[in-house]
Amino acid sequence: MDIRIALAGNPNSGKTTLFNHLTGSNQYVGNWPGVTVEKKEGRLKGHKDVIIQDLPGIYSLSPYSPEEVVTRTYLVNEHPDAILNIVDGTNIERNLYLTTQLIELGHPVVVAVNMIDLVRKTGDQIDLEKLGRALGCVVMEISALKGEGCAEAAEKAVELARNHSHGEMPHVFNGSVEHALAHIEESIEGKVQGNYLRWYAIKMFERDENVRLELSLDAQLIAHLEKHIADCEQELDDDAESIIADQRYRYIADVVGRAVKKKRVKHGLTLSGKIDRIITNRVLALPIFAGIMYLMYAIAMGSYPFSIGTLGTDWANDVLFGEIVPNFFDGILTTLGVSGWLYALIMDGILAGVGAVLGFVPQILVLSLLLSILEDIGYMARVAFIMDRVLRKFGLSGKSIIPMLVATGCGVPGILASRTIETERDRKITVMTTGFIPCGAKMPIIGLFAGAVFGNSPLVALSAFLIGIAAVVVSGVLLKKFKALAGDAAPFVMELPAYHMPSPRNVARTTVERGWDFVKRATTIVLLSSIVLWFLQSYGFQNGVFGAVEDNNYSLLATMGKMIAWIFYPLGWMGDMAWKAAVATVTGLIAKEEVVMTFGTLYNYAGELSETGDEIWALVAQDFGPLRAYSFMIFNLLCAPCFAAMGAIRREMNSGKWTAISIGYMCVFAYAISMIVYQLGGLISGTAAFSVWTVVAAVVLLVLCWLVFRKGYQARKVERLDSVGAGK
Amino acid sequence: MRTLKDVPVGKSAVVVKLNGEGPVRRRIMDMGITKGVEIFVRKVAPLGDPMELDLRGYSLSLRKADAEMIEVE
Numbered sequence: 001m002d003i004r005i006a007l008a009g010n011p012n013s014g015k016t017t018l019f020n021h022l023t024g025s026n027q028y029v030g031n032w033p034g035v036t037v038e039k040k041e042g043r044l045k046g047h048k049d050v051i052i053q054d055l056p057g058i059y060s061l062s063p064y065s066p067e068e069v070v071t072r073t074y075l076v077n078e079h080p081d082a083i084l085n086i087v088d089g090t091n092i093e094r095n096l097y098l099t100t101q102l103i104e105l106g107h108p109v110v111v112a113v114n115m116i117d118l119v120r121k122t123g124d125q126i127d128l129e130k131l132g133r134a135l136g137c138v139v140m141e142i143s144a145l146k147g148e149g150c151a152e153a154a155e156k157a158v159e160l161a162r163n164h165s166h167g168e169m170p171h172v173f174n175g176s177v178e179h180a181l182a183h184i185e186e187s188i189e190g191k192v193q194g195n196y197l198r199w200y201a202i203k204m205f206e207r208d209e210n211v212r213l214e215l216s217l218d219a220q221l222i223a224h225l226e227k228h229i230a231d232c233e234q235e236l237d238d239d240a241e242s243i244i245a246d247q248r249y250r251y252i253a254d255v256v257g258r259a260v261k262k263k264r265v266k267h268g269l270t271l272s273g274k275i276d277r278i279i280t281n282r283v284l285a286l287p288i289f290a291g292i293m294y295l296m297y298a299i300a301m302g303s304y305p306f307s308i309g310t311l312g313t314d315w316a317n318d319v320l321f322g323e324i325v326p327n328f329f330d331g332i333l334t335t336l337g338v339s340g341w342l343y344a345l346i347m348d349g350i351l352a353g354v355g356a357v358l359g360f361v362p363q364i365l366v367l368s369l370l371l372s373i374l375e376d377i378g379y380m381a382r383v384a385f386i387m388d389r390v391l392r393k394f395g396l397s398g399k400s401i402i403p404m405l406v407a408t409g410c411g412v413p414g415i416l417a418s419r420t421i422e423t424e425r426d427r428k429i430t431v432m433t434t435g436f437i438p439c440g441a442k443m444p445i446i447g448l449f450a451g452a453v454f455g456n457s458p459l460v461a462l463s464a465f466l467i468g469i470a471a472v473v474v475s476g477v478l479l480k481k482f483k484a485l486a487g488d489a490a491p492f493v494m495e496l497p498a499y500h501m502p503s504p505r506n507v508a509r510t511t512v513e514r515g516w517d518f519v520k521r522a523t524t525i526v527l528l529s530s531i532v533l534w535f536l537q538s539y540g541f542q543n544g545v546f547g548a549v550e551d552n553n554y555s556l557l558a559t560m561g562k563m564i565a566w567i568f569y570p571l572g573w574m575g576d577m578a579w580k581a582a583v584a585t586v587t588g589l590i591a592k593e594e595v596v597m598t599f600g601t602l603y604n605y606a607g608e609l610s611e612t613g614d615e616i617w618a619l620v621a622q623d624f625g626p627l628r629a630y631s632f633m634i635f636n637l638l639c640a641p642c643f644a645a646m647g648a649i650r651r652e653m654n655s656g657k658w659t660a661i662s663i664g665y666m667c668v669f670a671y672a673i674s675m676i677v678y679q680l681g682g683l684i685s686g687t688a689a690f691s692v693w694t695v696v697a698a699v700v701l702l703v704l705c706w707l708v709f710r711k712g713y714q715a716r717k718v719e720r721l722d723s724v725g726a727g728k
Numbered sequence: 729m730r731t732l733k734d735v736p737v738g739k740s741a742v743v744v745k746l747n748g749e750g751p752v753r754r755r756i757m758d759m760g761i762t763k764g765v766e767i768f769v770r771k772v773a774p775l776g777d778p779m780e781l782d783l784r785g786y787s788l789s790l791r792k793a794d795a796e797m798i799e800v801e
Contacts, residue, residue, distance in 0.1 A: 060754075097760065493756055493788070496789050
């Protein structure tokens with residue numbers, strides 16, 4: 001039989017670092033059933049028969065958040081053999097609040113006091129022996145970052161698990177509360193497994209709904225117990241939940257007072273406090289935030305000599321997927337003497353398509369690296385603190401700003417960055433709206449039309465950004481009014497963790513994980529869609545015969561474009577440009593750069609097209625005209641993102657239904673805005689005649705305004721909290 | 729009735745009572761804001777909300793709307 005050790009602790013206590021240290025590369029990542037909470041387990045290094053189960057970072061075992069419920073359910077129903085509880089030594093009082101609750105579950109517990117090096121540095125002293133005696137468990141000191149004492153703590157947990165040895169329960173509660181608890185224990189004895197008796201008794205006292213349902217006691221007994229609880233409440237003039245929290249903290253304060261010698265002066269500034277005097281300063285906070293974001297963007301995506309990400313991506317596009325890989329495959333395919341169509345499929349279809357997406361990997365790696373460093377040192381919590389007020393107005397969380405900013409480079413890491421947002425509703429809205437921000441790959445589309453139709457006016461790019469931001473704001477307000485996403489009352493009770501040095505191991509792991517995710521998508525969804533698209537582009541009916549076509553106008557893609565072009569009629573896509581625009585929109589789903597490339601092939605431009613397609617400007621200008629060009633541009637900026645980003649949405653939503661809703665919403669929103677711009681803009685400027693569609697556009701505009709300004713669903717009170725942690 | 733929201737930056741106050749109900753109240757208690765604890769108001773965010781509080785040896789950020797639920801003396 002395997003030994004299972006549950007790893008539990010507060011957010012920001014160094015749990016991830018410890019878990020990585022204990023299990024190395026030997027990890028399995030999944031989801032807890034029914035919730036979007038990540039589940040990680042791994043085998044303890046050097047012990048084939050010991051599984052470390054990483055539990056979500058939580059502050060308490062209350063029944064209000066999925067993380068807490070998942071942890072409770074696991075600890076009570078799965079019977080781990082021991083609990084390894086990691087505690088932040090620099091913040092011991094609040095961390096022990098969870099510890100006392102874990103001990104009450106009656107499993108063997110090892111408390112690992114982390115960041116002991118920092119504790120020593122500040123001159124504090126923790127008497128482990130005394131602490132252990134007071135809590136009734138083994139207390140050890142570790143530094144997860146430096147790897148000190150980690151293995152020993154895990155060994156100890158394994159030893160306790162083998163001997164099933166647990167200490168005596170600490171006497172946390174006193175007076176009438178202890179009396180009532182003892183009474184409850186007596187009444188439910190035999191109904192629950194022996195070691196859980198205390199935990200169930202406390203939960204009964206707190207009137208925990210989950211536990212009440214689970215035990216299904218008869219009404220008479222509940223009424224009897226209720227009298228005891230009510231008596232306690234009357235005596236102490238407080239409600240049951242408060243009484244428990246109160247006495248727990250009193251007990252901890254007493255234990256800490258005896259076992260920990262603090263050197264710190266009251267209200268004196270810690271190092272973190274000093275850093276925060278600048279970082280969250282009234283005047284400097286916003287400029288510093290803008291500066292950090294700019295620098296991050298410059299290093300990952302910019303066009304500076306120090307833009308490592310761009311250097312890598314340029315190399316990947318021009319050299320790796322421009323020469324090395326094509327030459328390599330060219331060599332092999334020529335030697336094998338494969339037929340022409342297979343050669344074209346591999347070279348023009350697969351390599352070109354997958355290469356275009358994989359080219360982004362260096363930029364994404366650099367961006368992920370910088371983001372995980374910011375997350376790891378504790379800056380993200382400060383960003384939420386600084387930005388909360390503004391974003392709350394638009395139905396978003398303080399943390400939504402990060403995904404949005406990252407998305408100006410690439411939507412995929414942007415969407416993935418939404419993971420740090422604490423409430424599920426805010427996270428959903430952020431995922432749904434991040435794709436509206438014009439990413440790097442949409443720049444060529446803007447460049448094409450700005451150049452071809454608008455005389456290279458910089459206002460075009462500026463308006464594209466403003467439309468993107470407006471789309472985010474409008475959608476945030478609008479979506480929050482639907483019942484499924486409503487809930488202004490979501491609390492913002494967030495720890496501002498002390499700054500600390502990033503753990504190179506955590507940072508490297510997160511970076512590689514995110515990069516690998518992207519590669520996996522590129523080699524699955526993008527590979528498949530590249531093949532399909534290549535086929536549709538290269539084959540068709542010419543003179544009634546099906547076969548490979550030289551002229552793109554005869555391809556299946558063109559045929560399909562002509563079939564679906566009518567859909568976009570209300571957006572002003574009519575005449576010969578309609579099907580070309582429809583085709584370009586479809587190919588844009590693979591990667592938005594494809595839009596310009598597609599126009600290149602559709603306008604029969606034979607040579608290598610520049611990024612913004614200067615060579616076809618005259619032809620595009622002739623076909624599109626300003627209003628039509630603008631309508632096309634808006635639709636392509638706002639509609640469904642590329643497949644890679646859709647994959648990211650799928651991953652973050654962890655639900656097929658919500659993925660469909662997100663993409664559907666983006667498409668409908670893009671369609672509505674483009675139609676309003678074309679029809680009403682055309683009416684005002686006199687370029688589009690009044691028609692039934694003008695009326696439809698006006699109605700759509702009114703509906704949109706109503707959706708934004710209506711009262712919406714009012715969340716009466718917060719039924720449950722969606723998530724616990726700040727930071728990660 | 730004085731609440732935590734009224735405590736000026738740089739001053740401390742002792743919690744007397746927690747109003748409100750349900751999960752938010754519980755979360756506030758779980759984070760260590762219970763009767764008798766001393767809270768130091770470290771600062772207010774640049775845009776005026778939320779607040780940064782020091783208690784039990786760590787920093788907590790709380791919106792003013794939630795701070796209004798906490799009675800202090």
